[in-house]
Amino acid sequence: xxxxxxxxxxxxxxxxxxxxxxxxxxxxxxxxxxxxxxxxxxxxxxxxxxxxxxxxxxxxxxxxxxxxxxxxxxxxxxxxxxxxxxxxxxxxxxxxxxxxxxxxxxxxxxxxxxxxxxxxxxxxxxxxxxxxxxxxxxxxxxxxxxxxxxxxxxxxxxxxxxxxxxxxxxxxxxxxxxxxxxxxxxxxxxxxxxxxxxxxxxxxxxxxxxxxxxxxxxxxxxxxxxxxxxxxxxxxxxxxxxxxxxxxxxxxxxxxxxxxxxxxxxxxxxxxxxxxxxxxxxxxxxxxxxxxxxxxxxxxxxxxxxxxxxxxxxxxxxxxxxxxxxxxxxxxxxxxxxxxxxxxxxxxxxxxxxxxxxxxxxxxxxxxxxxxxxxxxxxxxxxxxxxxxxxxxxxxxxxxxxxxxxxxxxxxxxxxxxxxxxxxxxxxxxxxxxxxxxxxxxxxxxxxxxxxxxxxxxxxxxxxxxxxxxxxxxxxxxxxxxxxxxxxxxxxxxxxxxxxxxxxxxxxxxxxxxxxxxxxxxxxxxxxxxxxxxxxxxxxxxxxxxxxxx
Amino acid sequence: xxxxxxxxxxxxxxxxxxxxxxxxxxxxxxxxxxxxxxxxxxxxxxxxxxxxxxxxxxxxxxxxxxxxxxxxxxxxxxxxxxxxxxxxxxxxxxxxxxxxxxxxxxxxxxxxxxxxxxxxxxxxxxxxxxxxxxxxxxxxxxxxxxxxxxxxxxxxxxxxxxxxxxxxxxxxxxxxxxxxxxxxxxxxxxxxxxxxxxxxxxxxxxxxxxxxxxxxxxxxxxxxxxxxxxxxxxxxxxxxxxxxxxxxxxxxxxxxxxxxxxxxxxxxxxxxxxxxxxxxxxxxxxxxxxxxxxxxxxxxxxxxxxxxxxxxxxxxxxxxxxxxxxxxxxxxxxxxxxxxxxxxxxxxxxxxxx
Numbered sequence: 001x002x003x004x005x006x007x008x009x010x011x012x013x014x015x016x017x018x019x020x021x022x023x024x025x026x027x028x029x030x031x032x033x034x035x036x037x038x039x040x041x042x043x044x045x046x047x048x049x050x051x052x053x054x055x056x057x058x059x060x061x062x063x064x065x066x067x068x069x070x071x072x073x074x075x076x077x078x079x080x081x082x083x084x085x086x087x088x089x090x091x092x093x094x095x096x097x098x099x100x101x102x103x104x105x106x107x108x109x110x111x112x113x114x115x116x117x118x119x120x121x122x123x124x125x126x127x128x129x130x131x132x133x134x135x136x137x138x139x140x141x142x143x144x145x146x147x148x149x150x151x152x153x154x155x156x157x158x159x160x161x162x163x164x165x166x167x168x169x170x171x172x173x174x175x176x177x178x179x180x181x182x183x184x185x186x187x188x189x190x191x192x193x194x195x196x197x198x199x200x201x202x203x204x205x206x207x208x209x210x211x212x213x214x215x216x217x218x219x220x221x222x223x224x225x226x227x228x229x230x231x232x233x234x235x236x237x238x239x240x241x242x243x244x245x246x247x248x249x250x251x252x253x254x255x256x257x258x259x260x261x262x263x264x265x266x267x268x269x270x271x272x273x274x275x276x277x278x279x280x281x282x283x284x285x286x287x288x289x290x291x292x293x294x295x296x297x298x299x300x301x302x303x304x305x306x307x308x309x310x311x312x313x314x315x316x317x318x319x320x321x322x323x324x325x326x327x328x329x330x331x332x333x334x335x336x337x338x339x340x341x342x343x344x345x346x347x348x349x350x351x352x353x354x355x356x357x358x359x360x361x362x363x364x365x366x367x368x369x370x371x372x373x374x375x376x377x378x379x380x381x382x383x384x385x386x387x388x389x390x391x392x393x394x395x396x397x398x399x400x401x402x403x404x405x406x407x408x409x410x411x412x413x414x415x416x417x418x419x420x421x422x423x424x425x426x427x428x429x430x431x432x433x434x435x436x437x438x439x440x441x442x443x444x445x446x447x448x449x450x451x452x453x454x455x456x457x458x459x460x461x462x463x464x465x466x467x468x469x470x471x472x473x474x475x476x477x478x479x480x481x482x483x484x485x486x487x488x489x490x491x492x493x494x495x496x497x498x499x500x501x502x503x504x505x506x507x508x509x510x511x512x513x514x515x516x517x518x519x520x521x522x523x524x525x526x527x528x529x530x531x532x533x534x535x536x537x538x539x540x541x542x543x544x545x546x547x548x549x550x
Numbered sequence: 551x552x553x554x555x556x557x558x559x560x561x562x563x564x565x566x567x568x569x570x571x572x573x574x575x576x577x578x579x580x581x582x583x584x585x586x587x588x589x590x591x592x593x594x595x596x597x598x599x600x601x602x603x604x605x606x607x608x609x610x611x612x613x614x615x616x617x618x619x620x621x622x623x624x625x626x627x628x629x630x631x632x633x634x635x636x637x638x639x640x641x642x643x644x645x646x647x648x649x650x651x652x653x654x655x656x657x658x659x660x661x662x663x664x665x666x667x668x669x670x671x672x673x674x675x676x677x678x679x680x681x682x683x684x685x686x687x688x689x690x691x692x693x694x695x696x697x698x699x700x701x702x703x704x705x706x707x708x709x710x711x712x713x714x715x716x717x718x719x720x721x722x723x724x725x726x727x728x729x730x731x732x733x734x735x736x737x738x739x740x741x742x743x744x745x746x747x748x749x750x751x752x753x754x755x756x757x758x759x760x761x762x763x764x765x766x767x768x769x770x771x772x773x774x775x776x777x778x779x780x781x782x783x784x785x786x787x788x789x790x791x792x793x794x795x796x797x798x799x800x801x802x803x804x805x806x807x808x809x810x811x812x813x814x815x816x817x818x819x820x821x822x823x824x825x826x827x828x829x830x831x832x833x834x835x836x837x838x839x840x841x842x843x844x845x846x847x848x849x850x851x852x853x854x855x856x857x858x859x860x861x862x863x864x865x866x867x868x869x870x871x872x873x874x875x876x877x878x879x880x881x882x883x884x885x886x887x888x889x890x891x892x893x894x895x896x897x898x899x900x901x902x903x904x
Contacts, residue, residue, distance in 0.1 A: 192703070194703045194704070194707070195703075200789060201789055213707075216707075216874055216875075303870065306870035306871055307777050307778060307780065307869075307870045307871025308868075308869065308870035308871075309607075309867070310606055310607050310867050310868065311870075313607040313608065313609065314607070314608070317608055373868070374870070377868075377869065377870065379778055379869050379870050379871075379872060379876075380870045382872075382873075382876055383870060383871075383872070383873060383876070530873055530874065530875070531707070532781070532871075532873045532874060533873065
């Protein structure tokens with residue numbers, strides 16, 4: 001039955017005279033449509049086809065064959081394993097314009113700003129065409145292949161950006177055949193705007209939230225990104241594949257192991273490299289340990305944002321044990337730098353299994369304590385009760401994956417949907433909750449720690465013998481084509497897209513950050529709530545800023 | 551012991567100078583000793599809090615400066631005195647500077663009226679309780695001024711919250727003390743302490759006194775702006791609330807006042823409910839009472855105060871912060887009505903006793 005739905009969609013798409021269908025090297029169906037028809041096809045896929053593609057996974061801007069374009073990665077909540085790549089191009093390099101799909105998927109509104117920032121493609125009917133990561137006065141679009149990287153073009157600015165420049169939103173509208181270029185402003189003139197960040201004790205990094213307040217109540221939130229934008233995707237284009245691995249750890253530093261795993265898997269699939277079972281097992285255990293560490297920190301941070309500093313210290317204390325285990329085997333702590341293309345960097349330390357087995361009962365005991373100290377605390381329950389509602393539909397539309405989406409009842413755990421590494425061999429539950437409130441997002445992390453412990457328990461004694469890494473060529477060159485891989489990191493679905501031209505460096509790399517869409521979710525859930533809850537709601541979504549800015 | 555010391559100083563001074571001069575010198579001495587006691591106690595308290603908090607959090611706390619980190623806060627104080635006082639653009643400088651002094655003056659004046667031990671009390675008003683309540687609420691003016699004059703949105707929100715919070719909780723604070731005033735029939739602190747010679751008010755007053763004590767601890771804790779009632783400075787949203795823009799010793803004043811207010815609240819609780827510097831007496835157990843009498847009264851006072859401070863620290867390091875609507879609901883819908891009923895109960899109790 002499921003298959004047929006996909007076939008119907010495929011049949012419809014192939015019936016379109018303007019659409020070209022192809023199977024990519026990684027097996028994904030790719031549809032290329034002219035830019036004039038893009039909106040119509042997108043609308044069909046979103047609303048009308050048999051299985052609605054209600055989840056816009058990512059937008060990848062491209063610049064190949066002298067044409068600027070966008071790849072829309074679409075997925076659905078009913079058949080989450082299905083993915084579709086929708087492509088469109090424009091030959092106009094001077095004033096490239098495409099139709100916006102931000103009214104179909106909420107997540108598109110930030111993704112399109114990102115494409116504009118890096119490729120200069122402007123989206124018609126998008127109300128907010130500001131640059132997202134770079135400053136408004138930046139010259140050129142850095143991911144275009146004809147970009148001039150001369151420092152003279154963009155000298156280091158000596159003055160800070162005017163706050164009024166951050167508020168000006170240019171837009172192009174095309175309604176009833178009438179084209180208008182307009183400028184609007186984020187806030188009204190006499191709004192009481194408070195800046196939270198980029199330097200703020202509770203911002204967990206350098207996110208800048210501009211918040212319009214009415215007394216204690218939040219009227220509007222405008223996140224400003226880019227304070228820790230390092231141009232990782234641009235850097236990747238100059239790096240070889242093994243070099244690129246090190247950048248992935250620095251995206252979402254709390255789930256570095258998983259991000260690295262995604263890139264390794266992507267390259268291995270492209271190279272059709274056989275990875276040993278041993279490496280898969282070790283990687284899975286490392287992923288889960290990282291997830292536990294990340295959730296413990298996320299839990300602690302959320303408690304701290306509610307004013308309970310002791311809980312934060314407890315979270316850090318327990319996480320420390322995991323860091324010690326990492327240090328012994330991998331050498332690195334927060335960034336283990338462990339997975340490599342073909343396996344892992346070195347074999348596990350002789351103490352590894354023993355220490356992990358000691359850790360499991362310890363964390364279980366501490367989880368009980370955490371529930372006692374905080375989850376059942378009347379003040380904490382009172383703070384979390386009834387606020388921050390995120391409906392399932394909204395979560396899907398916003399692309400709020402991971403624990404935050406699962407707290408709203410959206411089945412989106414990639415470990416279950418398309419098991420990679422050793423996840424297919426273990427029994428565990430995908431924790432789903434239905435309410436979508438702050439407390440659900442809070443408690444789901446503690447419950448996921450329990451599931452991660454279960455996974456580790458099943459694997460730790462059964463690590464098969466064998467090579468820990470497959471032999472690779474000295475210089476790794478991916479075959480020509482487009483490759484895609486997604487994994488479940490601690491915050492949600494992390495995706496890697498690589499366009500290769502067969503060189504030792506990639507042509508285009510795009511990382512899908514789960515955190516970026518979570519900030520969109522914050523905008524949705526925090527409006528109309530109290531300012532005291534803003535930071536806590538942010539912590540309940542548990543975004544990591546370097547992953548947003550990349 | 552202390553009265554003989556003061557009498558000796560008095561007669562010593564009178565031998566060398568006129569009565570007015572002697573009084574002047576005595577005032578000066580008292581002022582200096584209060585300031586010194588204030589500062590030293592605050593430093594000790596900061597160290598104690600940091601140590602206790604560290605043990606709550608499975609850490610060691612300060613342990614590098616001096617044995618067991620004993621000189622840590624002294625070093626911190628030297629650092630804070632040496633730090634630059636930053637001039638804020640477009641702030642109201644007069645009010646900005648004034649605010650920290652108002653806060654500390656309110657706190658020192660309250661501190662001065664406490665009966666520390668037998669005979670060790672600076673001023674003994676016949677309206678002592680009233681004086682404590684009045685002068686301690688001076689601090690809120692300083693906080694509001696600090697928030698207003700800093701020309702910052704964080705401080706403004708912090709000050710507004712603090713205004714709402716302090717004024718609300720002052721009511722419960724006052725009313726729970728009023729309970730004891732009803733019971734004792736006096737507002738003079740020395741008399742209140744004297745009346746607890748045989749049995750502390752928390753035992754004498756039965757249920758209403760216990761209720762009043764608990765409410766006083768909650769409301770008093772809220773008065774000190776410390777977690778879970780630290781909304782005015784709510785670090786996670788307002789960076790540091792009303793004192794965000796302060797630096798150096800001016801910030802130090804706010805910090806000292808915060809710690810000393812904690813001490814003052816605990817000391818008032820000890821005086822009003824736990825017998826002040828009176829030792830624990832149980833009627834009938836004469837030997838026990840005599841042993842208790844051997845412990846100096848200052849130790850009794852500090853011990854009881856320390857107990858109340860420990861309760862406050864325990865609460866602070868265990869609970870998350872309330873939200874402003876929850877905070878005000880707690881006061882106006884829960885504590886206030888209970889307080890009112892409680893005073894009535896106490897009045898009934900006193901009336902029945904005759």
